[in-house]
Amino acid sequence: MTPNKRTAKIGSAARAGVLLLLATVASGCIWVNDTADLRTYVQQTQAKPPGKIKPLPEFKSYEAFIYQGASLRDPFQPLIELVVEEDQGPVSDLKPDTERVKTYLESFPIDGLNMVGTITSLDGGELWALLKDPKGEIHRVSNGDYLGLDYGQVQEVSELGLELVEIIENGRGGWMKRPRVIALPEKE
Numbered sequence: 001m002t003p004n005k006r007t008a009k010i011g012s013a014a015r016a017g018v019l020l021l022l023a024t025v026a027s028g029c030i031w032v033n034d035t036a037d038l039r040t041y042v043q044q045t046q047a048k049p050p051g052k053i054k055p056l057p058e059f060k061s062y063e064a065f066i067y068q069g070a071s072l073r074d075p076f077q078p079l080i081e082l083v084v085e086e087d088q089g090p091v092s093d094l095k096p097d098t099e100r101v102k103t104y105l106e107s108f109p110i111d112g113l114n115m116v117g118t119i120t121s122l123d124g125g126e127l128w129a130l131l132k133d134p135k136g137e138i139h140r141v142s143n144g145d146y147l148g149l150d151y152g153q154v155q156e157v158s159e160l161g162l163e164l165v166e167i168i169e170n171g172r173g174g175w176m177k178r179p180r181v182i183a184l185p186e187k188e
Contacts, residue, residue, distance in 0.1 A: 094175045096151035096167045105147035108133050110166070113147060115184045118159055129154075129162045131182070152180060160184055 112134040128140045150166040161183035170176040
């Protein structure tokens with residue numbers, strides 16, 4: 001098909017579409033002389049009893065509240081003035097070793113580690129605790145190993161659990177020791 005024939009076909013289709021559109025618009029503008037059915041419908045609708053409108057609900061009037069506590073003590077101020085001694089330094093020389101390279105188990109909180117069992121070395125000398133981390137991996141831990149976010153060091157491993165000591169801030173610029181236990185859960 002040549003380009004001229006194609007253009008002629010598109011032009012004739014466009015003309016047909018415009019004529020169809022004009023015919024549709026013009027058909028909506030037809031004047032109807034017989035409106036008897038419309039008058040009948042209006043008379044029937046007006047003959048029906050009118051509907052009832054429910055009355056508006058009664059609203060309670062607004063009662064203003066006057067705050068009488070402006071002269072009372074501010075509840076956000078302490079009852080007694082707290083005296084803080086500023087020259088109070090750390091209580092002891094205890095502090096964690098921050099230069100030490102942290103182990104993998106020191107990236108999890110103690111509450112996220114679960115003891116799942118123990119194993120003994122082949123010579124029967126050393127007892128290791130088996131800890132499960134939040135990722136589901138099992139790790140072997142013995143005395144002296146570090147774990148937890150608060151510089152926890154394992155002190156003793158037993159068949160029932162392991163004991164460790166954490167070094168935490170004491171709130172006065174120093175550090176203090178806190179004992180913790182990870183117990184092996186009892187089987188049912």
